[in-house]
Every structure is written in C-alpha cells, then in structure tokens.
Amino acid sequence: MSKPTLTDLRAFMAVAEHRSFRLAADLLGMTRSSLSHAIRGLEDKLGARLLHRTTRSVSVTEAGERLLNRLDPLLHDLDTALEEVAGAHGQLQGRLRINGNEAAIRLLLQTVVPTFLARYPGVELDLVAEGRLVDIVGQGFDAGIRLGEAVPKDMVAVRLGPDIRFLAVASPDYLAGHPAPKVPDALAGHQCIRQRLPSGKRYRWEFSKRGQSLEIDVPGALTLDNSQLMVEAAVAGTGIAYVPEPYARAALDDGRLVAILEDWCPRIPGLFIYFSRNRHAPASLRAFIDAIREAAEK
Incomplete structure (x- = not known):
C-alpha cells in the first residue's frame, strides 16, 4: 500500500472539518474535482471509506472520525513547529x-x-x-x-x-421644527430613521439609565440597513438616527448633527x-x- 501524502491528509481534514467540498476546495486553492480525486485516492490507499457523500451533504464515516481524531493533534504539532521556525525569521x-x-x-x-x-x-x-x-x-x-x-x-x-455607545442624533434643522425628546418614550412623536438588521428584522432602539432598560420600536417613514447612510439621512434633516458614535463623530464635531438622549446612551463593550x-x-x-x-x- 502506498502511503498517503501530507497534502492528501490536509485535504481530508479540510473536508471533514467544514463538511463541504466546495468550501474546502476554496480554502485549499484547489478545484472541487481535484479535491474529490485526492479524497478518493486517499480512501483507496487506506482501503476505507472516510466520507459519506450525497448531492446535498458530506459527513464523516466512523473510520474517518478515527483518522480525524488522530490527525488533528499530530498536524497541530507539526504546524506549530513550522510556524515557530518561520515566524522567528519573519517569514x-x-x-x-x-x-x-x-x-x-x-x-x-x-x-x-x-x-x-x-x-x-x-x-x-x-x-x-x-x-x-x-x-x-x-x-x-x-x-x-x-x-x-x-x-x-x-x-x-x-x-x-475601547467601549463604544450608540447615540441618537439629529440635525439642527430637524430639531428646530421638532423639539428634542427628553425621554426615549417621547420618540413616538418624531420621525425616526429606522434600521433593518441583516436578519431582516427591524432594530428596536435600546436605551438604559440607572438600571432601567428600554427597547423601542420607533416610528418612521424611512428604513435603512447601513449606519453610514443613516448618518447621511440624519444630516439631511430626515429625522432622528440611532447609530454607533464613531459613524456620527465627524458630523457631531462640526455641528451638522446634535446628540440627544445622551444620558440614556451608556457605553457597551x-x-x-x-x-x-x-x-x-x-x-x-x-x-x-x-x-x-x-x-x-x-
């Protein structure tokens, strides 16, 4: 029996860890057909099926699990040794x-x-x-x-x-026609720039003060999914936005935006x-x- 190569073993580990030939091939810089051929060759050399393959999924066989459990610490130690040598020389x-x-x-x-x-x-x-x-x-x-x-x-x-905070911000022009709210509940009477989360849900604005926490589904005719765009909309006078402070910092410093409800906006990790x-x-x-x-x- 010819012995498996280190490349064969790393290919198997990549597929076994990610349960995907496509992802493993991308990570290894190989084509999926080349990776599939390498795995078949490894199985032939060992005389054992290592992976179950269907058109929709990949799973590891009992023999594959045993091999994976033995390979993981061995290749970890090898990688560590090689990296220490290369890293010591900035390579x-x-x-x-x-x-x-x-x-x-x-x-x-x-x-x-x-x-x-x-x-x-x-x-x-x-x-x-x-x-x-x-x-x-x-x-x-x-x-x-x-x-x-x-x-x-x-x-x-x-x-x-460092820790950051979310801030409610609005333009001076908007606040000239809509007095700034003093408490979060007063946002119900304002035009707010709402945020769509990556999950598809709308973000409920979160406030906290002296142990009291609030989550508010604010009203508003405009919903965006990008904090920078929300800042730009607030600068244009569209309404109140609630964004991470770094996004609004430049506009706050030059007066294009004003922070409101600051005492309800604590810092978070x-x-x-x-x-x-x-x-x-x-x-x-x-x-x-x-x-x-x-x-x-x-």
Missing part, C-alpha cells in the same frame, strides 16, 4: 481569513493592515465585511470581529478597541477579535493580534 506564509462588520474592517484598514502586510509580505489577508453574524468555523474563517456582546461565549476574544478555542490559532493570526495590540498602544 510567515499563507492566507488569514477574517470576518467582521463594515466598521471593524474599516478600522483594521486604517490602523493595522498596512503595518502588518509590510512586516509579513508572505501573508495574504482575506477580509470579509458583512452585517450578519456568521459561524466563523463553519464558514472557514480564522477569526471574526464583532461588538463584545455579539461574540459567541465559546470563543477566545481579544479586545480590539467595543470591538473584539475572536477565534475558536478548540482550533489551533495559526501563527499569522497570533501575529495579527500582536499588531492590533501595538496599534492600540500608539
């Missing part, structure tokens, strides 16, 4: 995939990415900005970036930035980068987190 290689919301990816591009790529030219950064919260492991990402309250509890999380505690964190991810920490100290 990290490979692709680092990170999923985050638009604000998080924009922050990385401004503060971390240029320095990181200059330091590690062998690493390819694949940054995906999307509003919906995804299963980073199932979708093949090395890490995710979200507000602290949205990070799954079973993940390792590293703070990316800011952005965190997170990854699975059950999977090996590649050296490129550890280096990226170090770069984030360096940027935060400046």
Whole structure:
C-alpha cells in the first residue's frame, strides 16, 4: 500500500472539518474535482471509506472520525513547529481569513493592515465585511470581529478597541421644527430613521439609565440597513438616527448633527477579535493580534 501524502491528509481534514467540498476546495486553492480525486485516492490507499457523500451533504464515516481524531493533534504539532521556525525569521506564509462588520474592517484598514502586510509580505489577508453574524468555523474563517456582546461565549476574544455607545442624533434643522425628546418614550412623536438588521428584522432602539432598560420600536417613514447612510439621512434633516458614535463623530464635531438622549446612551463593550478555542490559532493570526495590540498602544 502506498502511503498517503501530507497534502492528501490536509485535504481530508479540510473536508471533514467544514463538511463541504466546495468550501474546502476554496480554502485549499484547489478545484472541487481535484479535491474529490485526492479524497478518493486517499480512501483507496487506506482501503476505507472516510466520507459519506450525497448531492446535498458530506459527513464523516466512523473510520474517518478515527483518522480525524488522530490527525488533528499530530498536524497541530507539526504546524506549530513550522510556524515557530518561520515566524522567528519573519517569514510567515499563507492566507488569514477574517470576518467582521463594515466598521471593524474599516478600522483594521486604517490602523493595522498596512503595518502588518509590510512586516509579513508572505501573508495574504482575506477580509470579509458583512452585517450578519456568521459561524466563523463553519464558514472557514480564522477569526471574526464583532461588538463584545455579539461574540459567541465559546470563543477566545481579544479586545480590539475601547467601549463604544450608540447615540441618537439629529440635525439642527430637524430639531428646530421638532423639539428634542427628553425621554426615549417621547420618540413616538418624531420621525425616526429606522434600521433593518441583516436578519431582516427591524432594530428596536435600546436605551438604559440607572438600571432601567428600554427597547423601542420607533416610528418612521424611512428604513435603512447601513449606519453610514443613516448618518447621511440624519444630516439631511430626515429625522432622528440611532447609530454607533464613531459613524456620527465627524458630523457631531462640526455641528451638522446634535446628540440627544445622551444620558440614556451608556457605553457597551467595543470591538473584539475572536477565534475558536478548540482550533489551533495559526501563527499569522497570533501575529495579527500582536499588531492590533501595538496599534492600540500608539
């Protein structure tokens, strides 16, 4: 029996972990037909079926589970050894995939990415900005970036930035014709710029003060799904928007917007980068987190 190659074994692990030939092929930089051929060849060499395949799903056989359980720690130790040698000489290689919301990816591009790529030219950064919260492991990402309250509890999380708050904001022109509300319930008498969440639901504005918390389904003739567009609509005098403070900061500083209900807008945990505690964190991810920490100290 010819022995399986390391490439064969990594191909099997990718398919077994992600339960998808398409996703595994994309991550490995292979065509699906080449990956399928490699898996068939591995099964022939071992004389055992490792994967159950249908047109809709992929699952691991009992023999495949046994192999996967033995391979995982072995390849983890091998990867660690190789990464330590390469990292010691500034020669990290490979692709680092990170999923985050638009604000998080924009922050990385401004503060971390240029320095990181200059330091590690062998690493390819694949940054995906999307509003919906995804299963980073199932979708093949090395890490995710979200507000602290949205990070799954079973993940390792590293703070990316300071606490933030959502602010209710409106233009001086709007407030000239509509006196600013003093309490959240008074929003019922205003035109509000509502927000559509990635799930399709409308966001209920959340307020808190001295232990009292409120969630309000505000009225309004305009609904948007992008915080930056909501800020622009508020600047134009369309109504009151409720957005993360960084989006509105420039317009607040130059007077195009005014913050209202500030005492009802407490700070919440800011952005965190997170990854699975059950999977090996590649050296490129550890280096990226170090770069984030360096940027935060400046």
